[in-house]
Amino acid sequence: METQLWHPLSRDEDLDAAPIALTLLGHALVLWRDASGQPVLMRDQCPHRGARLSLGRVRHGHIECPYHGWRFDAGGACVGIPAVPAFRPPASHSACTHPVVECHGLLWGALEPPTTEPPKLPGMPARRLVYGPFDVATSAPRVVENFLDTAHFAFVHEGWLGETGHAEVPDYTVTHTADGRPVIEDYRAWQPRATASATSGGWVRYRYEVLGPYGAVLGKQPDDGSPGDAYTLWATPLDDEHCRVWMGQYTADTTSTDTELRDFQLAIFAQDKPILESQQPRRLPVSGGEVHCAADRLSAAYRRYLQRVGVRCGIC
Numbered sequence: 001m002e003t004q005l006w007h008p009l010s011r012d013e014d015l016d017a018a019p020i021a022l023t024l025l026g027h028a029l030v031l032w033r034d035a036s037g038q039p040v041l042m043r044d045q046c047p048h049r050g051a052r053l054s055l056g057r058v059r060h061g062h063i064e065c066p067y068h069g070w071r072f073d074a075g076g077a078c079v080g081i082p083a084v085p086a087f088r089p090p091a092s093h094s095a096c097t098h099p100v101v102e103c104h105g106l107l108w109g110a111l112e113p114p115t116t117e118p119p120k121l122p123g124m125p126a127r128r129l130v131y132g133p134f135d136v137a138t139s140a141p142r143v144v145e146n147f148l149d150t151a152h153f154a155f156v157h158e159g160w161l162g163e164t165g166h167a168e169v170p171d172y173t174v175t176h177t178a179d180g181r182p183v184i185e186d187y188r189a190w191q192p193r194a195t196a197s198a199t200s201g202g203w204v205r206y207r208y209e210v211l212g213p214y215g216a217v218l219g220k221q222p223d224d225g226s227p228g229d230a231y232t233l234w235a236t237p238l239d240d241e242h243c244r245v246w247m248g249q250y251t252a253d254t255t256s257t258d259t260e261l262r263d264f265q266l267a268i269f270a271q272d273k274p275i276l277e278s279q280q281p282r283r284l285p286v287s288g289g290e291v292h293c294a295a296d297r298l299s300a301a302y303r304r305y306l307q308r309v310g311v312r313c314g315i316c
């Protein structure tokens with residue numbers, strides 16, 4: 001199932017012509033740009049003798065293998081074999097290509113032709129910052145579930161997103177989108193320092209939406225009428241127990257600098273990371289093996305959703 005999903009592989013702005021090696025669902029891939037600036041995603045294995053194409057270079061819009069210099073175009077066709085200049089390589093000499101597309105400031109790839117577009121976002125504030133990659137030694141679903149979990153705010157993010165005097169999780173209702181993704185329309189939390197520009201504590205209204213098996217969005221609206229923020233989290237499954245995280249921040253804050261906004265988000269994520277990497281097992285147990293409390297209703301709904309859609313990578 002997940003082989004037909006789109007997964008973020010790079011920030012769009014981070015890819016120039018030079019090839020980037022990456023891993024998706026246990027497969028080694030190479031990402032590069034052709035002469036027209038279009039991203040190209042290929043299996044990172046030359047069809048000739050199996051060398052990594054990502055060790056090569058891009059010249060005249062073609063990727064050149066580092067071993068014998070075979071050249072491949074954006075469609076994967078072999079367009080030149082230096083050792084046999086007069087030979088016109090047939091289709092059997094092609095490199096294996098995969099779908100890739102730009103969306104939300106990221107380049108998304110899939111191992112097999114996807115059945116849908118990359119996830120659509122609800123209405124988001126206009127200013128967008130994209131953060132990543134952040135590699136985390138745990139499964140992608142563990143990271144998404146943590147993003148949906150509010151009961152840890154008072155402990156992991158004490159003084160920022162919560163404090164132990166306000167640890168109780170208020171009652172909330174989980175609903176579902178028409179295609180079965182869990183949503184909380186209205187969740188209220190008291191936060192000592194909800195955003196980069198916050199100077200005091202206050203009540204914040206959250207809206208959570210699972211965007212897909214490995215992604216979610218939350219909206220944050222302070223009660224004092226100050227500008228709201230929205231955040232996306234995407235966890236790309238490198239394999240069952242490792243993922244690469246990307247975050248999008250969408251804000252109406254026009255006064256904080258990009259660096260201030262980024263530093264705040266990175267500080268929050270740095271608080272989460274050691275906890276995430278400590279969780280055992282790394283795969284998310286969706287069919288028993290961990291106990292729940294009433295505050296975990298969204299996590300439980302997310303686990304049921306993963307089971308329903310038939311995800312396999314990163315769960316147990």
Ligand code: FES
Nearest residue numbers: 046048049065068
């Ligand atoms: S292994 Fe790539 S050209 Fe020979």
Ligand SMILES: [Fe+2]
Nearest residue numbers: 146156157272
């Ligand atoms: Fe957290």
